[in-house]
Amino acid sequence: MITAKNIHKSFDTLEVLKGVDLEVSAGEIVSIVGPSGAGKTTLLQILGTLDKPNNGIVTLDGVDFSKLNDRELAAFRNRRIGFIFQFHQLLPEFTALENVMIPALIAGTDPAKADTRAKELLAFLQLSERLTHKPAELSGGEKQRVAVARALINNPSVILADEPSGSLDSKNKEELHRLLFELRDKFGLTIVIVTHDKDLAQLSDRVIEMKDGKIVETAV
Numbered sequence: 001m002i003t004a005k006n007i008h009k010s011f012d013t014l015e016v017l018k019g020v021d022l023e024v025s026a027g028e029i030v031s032i033v034g035p036s037g038a039g040k041t042t043l044l045q046i047l048g049t050l051d052k053p054n055n056g057i058v059t060l061d062g063v064d065f066s067k068l069n070d071r072e073l074a075a076f077r078n079r080r081i082g083f084i085f086q087f088h089q090l091l092p093e094f095t096a097l098e099n100v101m102i103p104a105l106i107a108g109t110d111p112a113k114a115d116t117r118a119k120e121l122l123a124f125l126q127l128s129e130r131l132t133h134k135p136a137e138l139s140g141g142e143k144q145r146v147a148v149a150r151a152l153i154n155n156p157s158v159i160l161a162d163e164p165s166g167s168l169d170s171k172n173k174e175e176l177h178r179l180l181f182e183l184r185d186k187f188g189l190t191i192v193i194v195t196h197d198k199d200l201a202q203l204s205d206r207v208i209e210m211k212d213g214k215i216v217e218t219a220v
Contacts, residue, residue, distance in 0.1 A: 001026040001190050002047060002158065007056035009042055016042045017053070018213040026157075029184055029191045031201040034210035040194040041162055043210070047192060048160045049077045060158065078107050082151030086163035088143045090135040090150075096122065096142075097131040100149045107154055114153070121149040125179075141172035148179065152187065159183070161193045165200060177203060 002024040009017040016039045024030050032040045045051040046058060049065055058065045060080065068076060090099045097118055104114035122128060125145040135143055144164065151159055161180070165173040177200050183189055193200065201207050209217040 001028070001061060002192070003057075003059045004043070004047065005057045007043065007046060007053045007058065009039075009046065009051070009053050016213055017046075020056070020210075020213070020215055022047075022208070022215065024190060024192055026190055027184065027188060028206065029181065029193070029204045030206045030208060031193045031195050031204040032208045032210060033195060033198075033201050034216075038210040039213040040210050044160050044162055044192065044194050048081050048083060049073045075107075078103060079154050080156050080158065082154070082156040082159045084144070084147055084151050084159060084161040084164045086166040088135070088147040090143055090146060092135050095132050095134055096127060096138065096146045099135070099146055100153055103150060104153045109154075118149065118153060121152055122146070125149055139172075140168055141175060144168060144172070144176060145179070148176075148183070152183070155187075157188075157190060159189050159191045161191065161195075163195055163197075164193065165195070165197055173197065173199075 002022070004020060004022040007017050007020040008015070020043055032043065034040055042051065046053050063076065065073065094102070100118040100122060101114045104117065105111065119131065122131060125148060127142060127145055127149070130138060130142060138146065165176045168176060180191060181203065184191055193204065195201055207219045208215055
């Protein structure tokens with residue numbers, strides 16, 4: 001599903017990734033752990049085409065990112081990869097329903113179909129009563145579930161999550177952790193999670209530990 005080979009990434013003179021090799025199988029949930037500054041988020045951004053490596057190759061379902069131009073990368077990212085961020089990144093001026101629909105509209109989906117799909121996802125996530133609420137009117141857990149629905153709207157094959165439960169209280173953390181596994185089972189997703197949360201990491205199929213820009217250990 002996802003293959004990264006010999007990934008190097010530097011920012012000016014700071015070498016953040018130092019030859020990372022990684023493979024993630026279809027349907028697998030993998031957690032990437034390690035101290036701050038280990039390169040976890042940088043690696044996730046490269047896997048998601050949000051950044052490019054200085055050297056190395058990333059492929060998803062056999063598609064080599066280095067062969068795509070910026071427009072092709074954007075289209076590929078929009079349709080094939082869903083993102084969940086620590087602070088949800090919802091647009092404050094739009095309702096929950098509108099936030100979820102945006103990626104589908106960008107992809108050229110008919111607005112009526114995007115509306116129906118967004119409502120189905122929000123219903124699945126128990127947010128049917130919150131469709132017209134803007135982010136400021138939602139709880140932390142509700143905002144993150146809206147962000148999950150947005151990540152799913154284009155039926156991606158991969159979800160990349162960067163500290164998805166980092167801003168949530170204990171109850172909402174447990175619910176989100178459980179939800180991620182339900183999503184894998186229901187939608188056949190491959191999920192890669194960057195996390196400091198030991199409970200979430202231990203639930204994963206595999207834990208990859210990074211340190212100083214390298215993968216130092218993989219545990220099943």
